[in-house]
Amino acid sequence: MTWRRKMTDETTPVRRLFNTCKQVFSNGGPGIVPSDDKIQQLRDVLDNMKPEDVGLTPTMPYFRQNTGPENLSPPPITYLHLYQCEQFSIGIFCLPPSGVIPLHNHPGMTVFSKILFGTMHIKSYDWVVDAPMRDSKTRLAKLKVDSTFTAPCNVSILYPEDGGNMHRFTAETACAVLDVLGPPYNLEGRHCTYFLDFPFNKFSSANGVVLRDEEHKEGYAWLQERDDNPEDLNVVGALYTGPNVED
Template sequence: MRELRELSEETNTNNSNKSRKNRKQRQRKMSVGQKLFQTCNQVFASTHPGLVPSPQHIDMLRTVLAGITQEDVGLKPDMPYFTTSNPRRIPKITYLHIYVCEQFSMGIFCLPPSGVIPLHNHPGMTVFSKLLFGTMHIKSYDWVVDSPPHMQTIVKSSETKAPDMRLAKVKIDADFNGPCDPTILYPADGGNLHCFTAVTACAVLDVLGPPYSDPDGRHCTYYHNFPYSSVDGTSIGEEERASYEWLQEKEKPEKFRVLGKMYSGPKIVEY
């Protein structure tokens, strides 16, 4: 009886070791896109607008993104995505769709030099971005919510149909050189509104959770930005003024062109 029990325990141990070995082999063979998909599937499994993943899940996805290189996704700065035939025209931007579902989306923005993604928001969304290569200027803002009593945060427009201007705090206004660590924007902080300007050809891997959805009220809204001093009666010191700007909703810029294409890397398997 003891011999049978010992044989059973030995068999279970061997099976467990084989299972771990097979799992490690599958992970080694797994494509970058598949690994990113499976991580996002876990991180955003129960997501909904405004719900931020747990710190453990944030770190998990950040680690996966940090390890992805331009070679992993088959991109080079000399590819057609990153060139423009007419330098006097605003260059179009290419978005490579990797995957999208109700919980999250994954894709890569390819920007030629001088390409611009205008100032826009991410309502109720957590956004992970990884600059794979190139130099990009990023300017980002958060809405001012808890302000001192003397600070005005909304300015009514004098025009009947023009949107009001709302006060935002500048979070980032700097150049970044890829590859660099992933950045994370949260639903209400971290620079939820941002603008990208390509100093050189560059590529940005983006993960949104949940993705934009007009039927669900998650619209992509674009904004004009104005200096804080452009409003009469401002009440903060000269040095502080550079940290604040007024934002006003606008229509999607007519010259902003994004060409959508499917990512040509290994196919993602859902299971």
């Protein structure tokens, strides 16, 4: 018994996260939301994660602001890949100040996002059920979150149908965000789609849509699908060098 307790105590936070993800998403798949108990289990692990648990510090090159006049492109965002299988993926987005991950969706996915350090603005939407589409690429959505978060803060969770399934991240300072996706994206019908958002009254056809809370039109927007590679998306991959994820 003493030996088993010692082994458990020596488990690193990132391995604890990996082991918890294996349990939480063991019977997962597109559109399958883990039970409340499992969600709380993973939430508890992520809420206690710190930058040093994954080998990150704000002084790393990923987080430096490029102030050179020759750089007219969006600030590069670095993605560190920790692990992926059919059931879930673990990764970290490293954003310099003013870095943006454009508005995008998570089809059939439950997503846990933990800000490890920094201040970030998050804006998110959910689709309005049964609302008519304006056209083949434009659909009505309801604002879910439009707030700024500063670490340390609790993990945010979105679900396949609610919780802000479409979201945008904007770094107000250098930020690191630990993401757990269950299941991960794939190229067989569940790829990442990017959107532009427009106010509800932007289009004249919006007048044909009746809202239950008509007085709160500012809480609604039209989301329009974008091309697969938005010009304001600048993500590069880098090798994860933190503690080992798997045993």
